[in-house]
Amino acid sequence: MNLRPIGIFDSGVGGLTVLRAIRARLPSESLVYLGDTARVPYGNKSPATIARYATEDSQFLLAQGVKMIVIACNTASALAAPILREKFPDTPILGMIGPGSRAAVAATRNTRIGVIATAATIGSGAYEQRLRDTFAAQHRSPAAISSVACPLFVPLAEEGETNSDIARLAAAKYLLPLRNSGIDTLVLGCTHYPLLRNVIAETMGPDVTLVDSAEAAASETAALLASQNLLAPPDTSPSDSFFVTDAAARFSTIAAAILGNPPASLELVSLGAA
Amino acid sequence: MNLRPIGIFDSGVGGLTVLRAIRARLPSESLVYLGDTARVPYGNKSPATIARYATEDSQFLLAQGVKMIVIACNTASALAAPILREKFPDTPILGMIGPGSRAAVAATRNTRIGVIATAATIGSGAYEQRLRDTFAAQHRSPAAISSVACPLFVPLAEEGETNSDIARLAAAKYLLPLRNSGIDTLVLGCTHYPLLRNVIAETMGPDVTLVDSAEAAASETAALLASQNLLAPPDTSPSDSFFVTDAAARFSTIAAAILGNPPASLELVSLGAA
Numbered sequence: 001m002n003l004r005p006i007g008i009f010d011s012g013v014g015g016l017t018v019l020r021a022i023r024a025r026l027p028s029e030s031l032v033y034l035g036d037t038a039r040v041p042y043g044n045k046s047p048a049t050i051a052r053y054a055t056e057d058s059q060f061l062l063a064q065g066v067k068m069i070v071i072a073c074n075t076a077s078a079l080a081a082p083i084l085r086e087k088f089p090d091t092p093i094l095g096m097i098g099p100g101s102r103a104a105v106a107a108t109r110n111t112r113i114g115v116i117a118t119a120a121t122i123g124s125g126a127y128e129q130r131l132r133d134t135f136a137a138q139h140r141s142p143a144a145i146s147s148v149a150c151p152l153f154v155p156l157a158e159e160g161e162t163n164s165d166i167a168r169l170a171a172a173k174y175l176l177p178l179r180n181s182g183i184d185t186l187v188l189g190c191t192h193y194p195l196l197r198n199v200i201a202e203t204m205g206p207d208v209t210l211v212d213s214a215e216a217a218a219s220e221t222a223a224l225l226a227s228q229n230l231l232a233p234p235d236t237s238p239s240d241s242f243f244v245t246d247a248a249a250r251f252s253t254i255a256a257a258i259l260g261n262p263p264a265s266l267e268l269v270s271l272g273a274a
Numbered sequence: 275m276n277l278r279p280i281g282i283f284d285s286g287v288g289g290l291t292v293l294r295a296i297r298a299r300l301p302s303e304s305l306v307y308l309g310d311t312a313r314v315p316y317g318n319k320s321p322a323t324i325a326r327y328a329t330e331d332s333q334f335l336l337a338q339g340v341k342m343i344v345i346a347c348n349t350a351s352a353l354a355a356p357i358l359r360e361k362f363p364d365t366p367i368l369g370m371i372g373p374g375s376r377a378a379v380a381a382t383r384n385t386r387i388g389v390i391a392t393a394a395t396i397g398s399g400a401y402e403q404r405l406r407d408t409f410a411a412q413h414r415s416p417a418a419i420s421s422v423a424c425p426l427f428v429p430l431a432e433e434g435e436t437n438s439d440i441a442r443l444a445a446a447k448y449l450l451p452l453r454n455s456g457i458d459t460l461v462l463g464c465t466h467y468p469l470l471r472n473v474i475a476e477t478m479g480p481d482v483t484l485v486d487s488a489e490a491a492a493s494e495t496a497a498l499l500a501s502q503n504l505l506a507p508p509d510t511s512p513s514d515s516f517f518v519t520d521a522a523a524r525f526s527t528i529a530a531a532i533l534g535n536p537p538a539s540l541e542l543v544s545l546g547a548a
Contacts, residue, residue, distance in 0.1 A: 038323050039313055044432070046521045049312050152440070155429035158318070166426070166443050173440065247320040272546055 002230040005030035005241070006221065007066030009057040012040035012158065013251060014191035015072025016258045018096075021218035022070065023259075026225075028236040032064045033072075033263075036271065038245035041154050042075040043118025043190065050120060054080035056271045058088060060243070067230050068092040070221055074100070074190045074213065075118050078126035092224055099216035100187050101130040107209045108185040111135070111143045114178040114208075116200075117189030122149040127189055146181050150174040150193075157192040158254075167196060171203040179204050187211045195258075242266045276504040279304035279515070280495065281340030283331040286314035286432065287525060288465035289346025290532045292370075295492035296344065297533075300499075302510040306338045307346075307537075310545065312520035315428050316349040317392025317464065324394060328354035330545045332362060334517070341504050342366040344495055348374070348464045348487065349392050352400035366498055373490035374461050375404040379412070381483045382459040386418045388452045388482075390474075391463030396423040401463055420455050424448040424467075431466040432528075441470060445477040453478055461485045469532075516540045 006026075008019050012035050019033050034057055036042075042050050054076040061069055069091055071077045071084070077095030085093050104113050115127040128145050135141050152170045161167050178186065186208050188194055194212045201210060225231045232238070242263040244251045256262040280300075282293050286309050293307050308331055310316075316324050328350040335343055343365055345351045345358070351369030359367050378387050389401040402419050409415050426444045435441050452460065460482050462468055468486045475484060499505045506512070516537040518525045530536040 038319060040318075044314075044521070044524075045312060049520045151433050152426075152429060152435070155426055159425050161426070164447075166440060166447065169440050169443055173438075246323045247318070250318075 002067050003030070003232055003236065004065050004067035005032045006068055006070060007032050007034070007061030007064065008070045008072045009034040009036070009061060010073040010191060011035070011042040011075070012037050013254045013258065014154070014157070016255055017191050017194045018070060018072035018214045018217055020259055021214040022221055025218040025222055028232045028234050028238055030232070030238040031240045032061060032066055033240070033242045034060055035242070035244045035251055037247050037251055041118070042073060043120045043154055044151065045120065047079045047120070047124070050076060050079040051083050054084060055087060058084050060269065060271060062088065062091065064241070068094065068221070068225065070217060071095045072191055072217070075120045078121040078124040092228060094217060094221055094224060096191065096213040096217055097126050097130050099220045100189060100211060100213035101127060101134045103213070103216035104131060104185050104187045104211045105134045105138070107211055110182070110184045111140065112181070112183040113142060113145050114181070114183040114186040115145065115147045115189050116150050116174065116178070116186065116193065117147070118154065119149040119151050121189055122147045127187060144181065144183070146178055146183060148174055148178055153196055154190065154192045157195040162195050163198055167199045168203070171196070171199045175200065175203045179208070183208060185209045185211060188213065240265065243269050245269060245271055276341050277304070277506055277510065278339050278341040279306045280342055280344060281306050281308070281335030281338065282344045282346045283308040283310070283335060284347040284465060285310050285316040285349070287528045287532065288428070288431070290529055291465050291468045292344060292346035292488045292491055294533055295488040296495055299492040299496055302506045302508050302512055304506070304512040305514045306335060306340055307514070307516045308334055309518045309525055311518045311525055315392070316347060317394050317428055318425065319394065321353045321394070321398070324350060324353040325357050328358060329361060332358050334543065334545060336362065336365065338515070342368065342495070342499065344491060345369045346465055346491070349394045352395040352398040366502060368491060368495055368498060370465065370487040370491055371400050371404045373494045374463060374485060374487035375401060375408045377487070377490035378405060378459050378461045378485045379408045381485055384456070384458045385409070385414065385416045386455070386457040387416060388455070388457040388460040389419065389421045389463050390424050390448065390452070390460065390467065391421070392428065393423040393425050395463055396421045401461060418455065418457070420452055420457060422448055422452055427470055428464065428466045431469040436469050437472055441473045442477070445470070445473045449474065449477045453482070457482060459483045459485060462487065514539065517543050519543060519545055
């Protein structure tokens with residue numbers, strides 16, 4: 001049993017969809033969230049820069065005394081999870097790629113899976129590799145894996161363009177080739193994309209299952225803490241803290257929309273440069 | 275006469291439209307360009323963070339021995355130009371707001387001017403103030419100044435969506451209210467926006483003059499260097515250097531599209547954090 005908080009980081013607000021899922025799944029756990037809003041987005045940056053930012057984010061969370069780290073950002077998970085596990089071997093670290101891949105393999109019937117994510121995540125090939133490994137562990141192999149980068153989805157979500165004609169046109173541009181490829185399962189491989197879920201579902205049609213890594217990551221967070229005997233006692237009153245590296249007022253507004261309430265505790269911090 | 279280079283910085287690739295105008299106007303000047311691609315975009319960050327980034331960008335250029343600094347980024351100009359002039363009093367510093375405002379006041383016939391820019395630039399009120407000051411210096415006053423933030427234009431330009439249906443829909447969303455307001459002059463108050471010039475012109479119609487601060491800034495750069503006797507001799511063979519803080523290959527591709535050739539000299543550097 002362990003009262004220390006769970007650390008969660010993202011480049012900005014997208015990871016709040018993961019925090020929301022963890023909060024619902026683990027009501028007794030205290031959570032510390034870091035949004036690196038001074039350097040958002042990560043998805044158009046290089047692997048070396050993403051690894052440096054993710055390392056600084058993790059160091060900050062560890063300084064807050066967290067008992068595990070959830071990388072609530074697919075880009076950082078794809079590019080930096082192995083590096084973080086090597087740098088911080090004593091802390092359990094959960095990325096988004098594993099939970100998302102396992103949920104997709106469990107959901108597909110025709111083993112044709114699509115993945116949508118940032119340019120950096122798609123460029124890394126991390127989902128494709130993990131999906132193949134997950135099938136292989138079950139002595140299966142996929143009929144097809146199709147990956148598409150959707151670089152406008154993060155700015156659309158950040159600007160609140162989640163249910164507009166612009167969002168629908170962007171979805172058509174990115175998703176119609178995927179829809180026509182016969183996939184039955186689509187991984188939302190970026191924590192911002194659940195904010196565009198309606199438009200994505202509309203474009204893909206009712207026969208395609210959308211996999212949101214947030215739900216899968218929340219289950220795996222619970223399982224991981226349980227297996228290491230790190231869960232807080234069930235009757236604990238949790239306290240959540242939020243940190244951002246820039247533009248706290250804007251973050252607070254978006255957080256209120258995603259979480260239902262503005263963060264009670266929100267602090268502006270500096271990472272990297274002084 | 276002075277052989278030292280002109281320093282130009284931007285958050286990313288947008289400032290290359292300013293570099294291109296300065297290169298055309300001042301063929302004997304050597305240029306040093308810095309694109310802070312590790313922290314792009316600036317337009318959705320807070321004033322304090324933008325000021326810090328602009329200070330680090332300027333310090334880097336000064337370390338390259340530049341004789342003047344052109345802030346080829348409207349957001350940094352709007353939020354940080356006064357701070358930079360105070361911190362670096364010995365270096366002439368030209369922002370985008372003054373040249374853009376003077377060009378707009380010279381162009382308008384009905385003194386109804388529109389300004390489009392990032393959320394940070396619009397939020398600063400810098401253009402509105404400078405336009406009023408420019409009119410006042412001529413003992414005139416404007417009939418109307420209308421400012422609109424276009425937060426999706428930078429991601430659209432960065433993703434090469436400059437002539438697509440998505441770009442047209444975004445332009446309609448942001449610009450139709452401006453078009454209906456009776457302006458005859460529209461300031462493209464972000465160095466990325468000239469990349470969307472066709473779509474903006476199409477949406478605004480033939481009766482609205484588009485003011486691109488790049489041309490105005492290039493003229494004022496020439497005038498400022500001449501007034502301080504800092505021009506290079508007319509027969510000098512210039513050499514240009516480009517620096518970015520991330521993703522050099524991507525920068526090189528976009529630079530080739532804007533400038534006609536990929537940068538001959540492009541180096542990856544770190545600012546702020548090590």
